[in-house]
Amino acid sequence: MTSVYMDPHVVEIRPVRPRSSGCEECVRMGTPWLHLRLCLTCGHVGCCDSSPMRHARAHAQAIGHPIVQSFEPGENWRWCYVHEDYV
Template sequence: MSETCAHVVTLPTDVTPSTTAGCEDCLRIGSRWVHLRECLSCGHVGCCDSSPNRHARAHAGTADHPVVRSFEPGEDWRWCFVDETFV
């Protein structure tokens, strides 16, 4: 893992997931998802790039919140959409 992403220094120390039931945007529109990602700026839970709607990436772009973490059980990694790197 790399700590070269400057976006990690702007993250709050703690966020609360917006939902634990799945991708909040997919739940709203009745769609499916593959894997979940949590925004480390605000807690938005969205679906991964392998999902049909790619809500985590869309949120990162519209909200200017570039860093997510895996919201999958047993996974512990973070990704920056801007720098396209693990952090």
């Protein structure tokens, strides 16, 4: 029998519109980013963990919105910061 794990945080996913076309904090601060992540609870756009400032993770920890989706063209994966796993 195969077990399929369902992350309990998927209930926090909402239909969102990106609030920015770049990392919101990096744009304000004038700092660079590598890749972007879209918060699936509120639409915040933040930079990835490979970026110097890691604003997507900081948003998830400060606000409590656990799931992001890649905001890179051609990518559609989702990540839960609480469980450190793909959703």
